[in-house]
Amino acid sequence: MTDLYRLAMAVLQPGFEGTTAPDWLKKALSDGLGGAVLFARNVSPGTAGLVAELRAENPAVVVAIDxxxxxxxxxxxxxxxxxPGNRALGVVDDVALTERVGRQIGRLLAETGITLNYAPSVDVNANPANPVIGIRSFGPTPELVARHSVAYVKGVQAAGVAACAKHFPGHGDTVADSHLELPTVHASLDQLCARDLPPFEAAIRAGVRSVMSAHLLIPALDPEGPATLSRTILTGLLREELGFDGMVVTDAIEMKAVAAMYPPVRSRCARSTRASTRSARAWSPRRACTRSATRSWRPSGTARCGRSVWPRPRAGSWPSRSGTARSGPRWRPTTGRGSRRRAGRSPSRARPG
Known part of the structure; x- marks a missing residue:
């Protein structure tokens, strides 16, 4: 087995059916698969045993859940x-309570052996017509969302479980469901910087270990493709401007927001790693998803700020350093090399995790 294959396997997090690990998943874990995602279909009174079964094949596996x-x-x-959910916590507006809730959720996961929680949603629910965020958000203002996001992150991570700020760079101002189509955020750059980005900056300063990218088209940042596949957004904005050096994970790669644009799953996984994600998440309960994704994975070979845009993970592990926010001039998107117009492709519109 080649080193390249192992590197590709290390950034995938497939889902699977059932409450026991299927043979294909065990084989993939022994070959270096870096993660697995649990859904309600995998949960039973024996979930801790299932997680132990995964770790028996790869002790470093990242086991994640929403x-x-x-x-x-x-x-x-x-x-x-x-x-209580985020909106209830935001209405009460007691950050100590939010931190306690985060800690208790973290303890629940830790007792099961789960190491990564795809929470909290740090989206500012700016649009009441939003079909997928709504009460999953702490509220409609960046200040409220930021302080409760920080409290939740601190609580979860105090229990020994990594938290994940989602859905970068902000899914709160949409009227489409990214599970079904590609939403477009029509906000200006100044509005995004003032409203959507501050909660992510706060979570990064608080040491959040992971950030999840959103399947959104945001013309003010990158008019040419979804954030999940955008080097401008994930490398230029998230890593270089905001200084985040933790694990960047995609929202589920089968969601129609990106699946309709790039039908082969291997294409979506490859594009997301080139954009700067360190983990591609899949709902898919099929071995084919993992096998297909590894076939065409290639590092881009392009380095910026001393860091290659393709991930170099320690197999199955997120980076040891949490992100820190950098000071300096506000980032502005640029066009040119690394930003190609995808001729002949009109974004289809495509529920985040």
Whole structure:
């Protein structure tokens, strides 16, 4: 098995069916697969045993789940979450309470052996017609969202579980569902900088270990493709301007927001790693998703600021350093090399995790 194949495997996080690990997943983990994502379909009274089964094949595997509280729960999907959701916490506006909720959710995951929580949503719910964020957001203002995002991140990570700020660079001002089509954010650059980015900056300063990219078209930042596949947004803005050096993970790569533009899953995974993600997440309960994604994966070979835009992970692990926010002039998008017009492709419009 080549080193390149192992590097490709290390940045994939497929889903799977059932409450036991299928043979194809165990084989992939032994070959260097870096992660796996649990959904409600995988949860049972024996979930801790399932996680242990995954670790037996790869002790460094990142086991992830979406456990936001409120309406988004996997471990408590049958009976409903024991914890208030983000909007309820925002209305109460007690950051100490939000941190306690985050810590308790983190403890619940840690007891099961889960190491990465795809939460919190740090989107500012600026559009009441938003079909996918809504009460998953702490509220409609950046200040409110920022302080509760920081509290939630601190709580989860105090329990020994990595938190993930999502959906970068902000999914709160959309009227389309990215599970079904590609939403467009029509805000100006100044509006994005004043409203959508501050909660992410706050989470980065608080040491959040992971950031999830959104399947959004944001013409003010990059008019040519979704944020998940944009080097301008993920490298230029997130890594270079905001200084984030943790793990960048995609939203589910099968979502129609990106699947309709680039039908082969291997194309989407390759493009996202070139853009700067260190992990491509998939719902897919199929071995084919993992195998296909590795076939055409190639590092871009392009380095900026001393860091290659393709990931160099320690197999199955997120980087040891958390991000820090940099001071300096506000980032502005640029056009030119590294930003190509995709002729003949009109973005289809395509629910984030």
């Amino acid at each position: 456990e936001e509280g409120g309406v988004v729960t996997r471990l408590e999907a049958r009976e409903g979450s024991s914890f």
